[in-house]
Amino acid sequence: QSALTQPRxxxxxxxxxxxxxxxxxxxxxxxxxxxxxxxxxxGKAPKLMIYDVSKWPSGVPDRFSGSKSGxxxxxxxxxxxxxxxxxxxxxxxxxGNSFVVFGGxxxxxxx
Amino acid sequence: xxxxxxxxxxxxxxxxxxxxxxAASGFIFSDYxxxxxxxxxxxxxxxVSGISGSGVNTYYADSVKGRFAISxxxxxxxxxxxxxxxxxxxxxxxxxAKDLDGIVGPTGTFDIWGHGTMVIVSS
Numbered sequence: 001q002s003a004l005t006q007p008r009x010x011x012x013x014x015x016x017x018x019x020x021x022x023x024x025x026x027x028x029x030x031x032x033x034x035x036x037x038x039x040x041x042x043g044k045a046p047k048l049m050i051y052d053v054s055k056w057p058s059g060v061p062d063r064f065s066g067s068k069s070g071x072x073x074x075x076x077x078x079x080x081x082x083x084x085x086x087x088x089x090x091x092x093x094x095x096g097n098s099f100v101v102f103g104g105x106x107x108x109x110x111x
Numbered sequence: 112x113x114x115x116x117x118x119x120x121x122x123x124x125x126x127x128x129x130x131x132x133x134a135a136s137g138f139i140f141s142d143y144x145x146x147x148x149x150x151x152x153x154x155x156x157x158x159v160s161g162i163s164g165s166g167v168n169t170y171y172a173d174s175v176k177g178r179f180a181i182s183x184x185x186x187x188x189x190x191x192x193x194x195x196x197x198x199x200x201x202x203x204x205x206x207x208a209k210d211l212d213g214i215v216g217p218t219g220t221f222d223i224w225g226h227g228t229m230v231i232v233s234s
Contacts, residue, residue, distance in 0.1 A: 034218045034219050034220060035219075036219055036220045036221075038156070038221075040156075045206065045224040045225065045226050045227070046148075046156065046221070046224055047224075048211070048220070048221060048222050051211060051220045051222075052220070057211075057222060087155075089155060089156050091156075091158075091219040091220075091221075092219055093217065093218045093219040093220075099158070099161065099170045099172070099216070099217060100146065100158040100161065100170075100217050100218075100219040101158065101219075102148075102155060102156040102157060102158060103155070104155050105155040105156070
């Protein structure tokens, strides 16, 4: 069982916005500034999309945005495009015994 | 070009061992913490282990503590994962990942990933 809980799936139509949530089981997310999001297409390596809660790596479009409120982090994708269809994982550094934990992953379907 | 290339995976019986390697290129290897992340078939990502840039500090997930050992040779730009007492549930693709800017230890911010090496534990 993942320490971070994500919905198994979300969907949206092209041009719409979707939000994927990521909730910590303890107070791990609320205390961490290291929250990141990864996109993974089938058979491919994960790609860093958001880091430090809301920062963009070079080359990632600003249609992707991150935020955090209390013990829940969120990834919002606006202006959905077909190529956004993928699995998305949240990740956090929690320190303690777990150090780094991933969410269970969310499958985004673009209708 | 920044690149990570894993090797060493294969088929092993339960209780067996494998040594995984990750060759890095295109960046100053010793300046960054590194991690191993695995993904079982059809499952999600699981952080396995991390190591500081110097190699002095190591970190493990509870699921592998005492069985796996991470190390690095900065003169060879190579990361290792010695996997011992392997279990069926260790079957996964093992990928190495570079930390974005952490040097003391993993932060969970991985900007460069390899494509992984498959480990199958089966009798």
